[in-house]
Amino acid sequence: MTYYNNAIITKRELLVRILKLQKNNSLLEKIDRIPLEMRPRTNSPIRCCVHKDRAVIKYKIMALLGYNISDEQDELTPLSTYAKESLNRKEEGGHYLTVVDEACSSCVQVNYTVSNLCQGCEGRSCQVNCPKDAISVFNGKANIDHQKCVNCGLCQKACPFHAIAYLPVPCEESCPVKAIRKNENGVEEIDFDKCIHCGKCMTACPFGAINEKSQVLQIHDAIHVLKQKTVAIVAPAVLGQFKVPSGQILAAIKALGFDAVMEVAEGADLTAQHETAEWQEKMAEGANFMTTSCCPAYTELADKHIKGLKPYVSHTPSPMVFTADKARELHGDCKVIFIGPCLAKRKEAYNNKKADFVMTAEELGSFFAAYGIDVANEKSAQLSYVVSPEARGFAASGGVTDAIKAQLADPESFKSFLVDGISRKTIKLLKTFPIRPPKAPFVEVMACEGGCINGPSALAPPSIGNATLKKAVAELSTQAIV
Amino acid sequence: MTKTNHTIKICCGTMCYIMGGAELHLIREHLPESLQDQVKVEGISCLGLCEKEGDSQHPYVLINNEVMPKASIQKIIQYIQNLK
Secondary structure (H helix, E strand, O other): OOOOOHHHHHHHHHHHHHHHHHHOOOHHHHHHHHHHHHOOOOOOOOOOOHHHHHHHHHHHHHHHOOOOHHHOOOOOOOHHHHHHHHOOOOOOOOOOEEEOOOOOOOOOOOOEEEOOOOOOOOOOHHHHHOOOOOEEEEOOEEEEOOOOOOOOOHHHHHOOOOOEEEOOOHHHHHOOOOOEEEOOOOOEEEOOOOOOOOOHHHHHOOOOOEEEOOOHHHHHHHHHOOOOOEEEEEOHHHHHOOOOOHHHHHHHHHOOOOOEEEEHHHHHHHHHHHHHHHHHHHHHOOOOOEEOOOOHHHHHHHHHOOHHHHHHEOOOOOHHHHHHHHHHHHHOOOEEEEEEOOOHHHHHHHHHOOOOEEEEHHHHHHHHHHOOOOHHHOOOOOOOOOOOHHHHHOOOOOHHHHHHHHHOOOHHHOOEEEEEOOOHHHHHHHHHOOOOOOOOOEEEEEOOOOOHHHOOOOOOOHHHHHHHHHHHHHHHHHHHHO | OOOOOEEEEEEOOHHHHHHHHHHHOOHHHHOOHHHHOOEEEEEEOOOOHHHHOOOOOOOOEEEOOEEEOOOOHHHHHHHHHHHO
16 A cells, blocks of 8 residues: 655645646746745755755656656756647557656665674675675675675575665565666666556655656646536546545536536446356356456556456456446537546556546546635535446445346355455466466456555545445445435 | 543645645544543534645644644644643
8 A cells, every 4th residue: 555655745736736827827837936836945955955856846747747757858948838738749658657767766776785783793694695796795794796786685584683684676666567677877667568557656656756647737628728528437436535425526526617527337337237247158158267357457467467367357348438438428529537546547548548538536636626626515416327336336346246246146156256456476366367267257356455446546545535435335325225 | 640632623625635634534543542532533624724824734733723734643643642
């Protein structure tokens, strides 16, 4: 899970500032002042000096405007130029993460270091056991030669004083598919042939150096400048992000200027129906098992890393797809904006072109703040559609399974297995499935531990998100009885 | 031991909520045992302080009606412990 930290706050403050300026139509005039205002001379700098701090802020803004940091041609290009052009920018690679090289502190190259606990003992098992002869002892203390060390960790295990410490590189360590590593300058680089957009590196980096490329300006302009018809489709996980009843959250979203607001739970009901039918068909055909397909980071994982698993992944479209189709059916020519705590949905929308834009839960909160909308003061919206409680439950791990169960005539005999969170360990397990099928014929896979509610761009801490989501699910159960 | 009662009111205005206020709702899990039954935690609607004092003092809480800017769980606990 992500521990709340200042890098998260910096990102949210930037989003609010950008949106406030755009709302007041003064973005181009004032955007270049944001780094100066947020990192004034009077503060003690976070990095080496105030100028570096400001440069970091500048590049973080560039990412939030939708650019790759590597798009920079001329260092003197002001943010206002990027802001002006950002609306016409077309995303070409479908890569929604970018590394702010100024912010990347170039963590250690070698993960092992000798601490001052080293006693310079006679045994010197660290030195004796090092397969690369990387350890030498001067002045009674061991030293690791960075040119020779290959990070095997034997010295750490061998030291009887526990004097050798492991120094992690948080982004690399968090990446389940080894898609991020240092380039020749020591700065992290993402390999998009491997990246599954799970967002784990982004939340892991304590320098906030890995940024998502946001679409907030495009969304703002679609609503308020171009006056296009816009439909917000709201993921169930969003209903857990604010401590108010879900009707109030939906009303607050409408107050941002959308022409219509729909719940992705509507589509989730269709996903559950189709997926149940598909599963029954596959079982009848003699398949060993089937996995879910609604988590876009998981489907990208299967595509890029576990090809053998692909025949077992459900072909049922995700709730976002069903809901977006429904939105266009109901509202004709419109821009569909998916709102959820997920980074990989941007990639899914880029691939299937079902949603025009994706807004994260953090960005939604920033929109509310910039527009002065207080969720607690909104009058609850009346639902004009029917969704099942299970459909809202999709947002928490185990929710898809419960929804499928609810569709079955004999739910008691239904056996399922949950992969709660994609990690190196669970990837190993998933890789075994095509060879040694899992014990249960239905496998739910969620890239985020706990489910969407704990997504990389969520607002509420997981325990609060879960509790509030449960209430949103319960609201519907009681309605159904009445 | 004298029983003191403290009330922590967490601002639930949007700006406070997104700038760290959401985390403050977890304070019960962090309170030392000695304070558990002496502290009342509630959410309140926007205090309007954000507009007065500029943008960077979020999140706000009221502890026994005293304003604390830039509140954190540890700061709140320390403040209450110092009151005793």
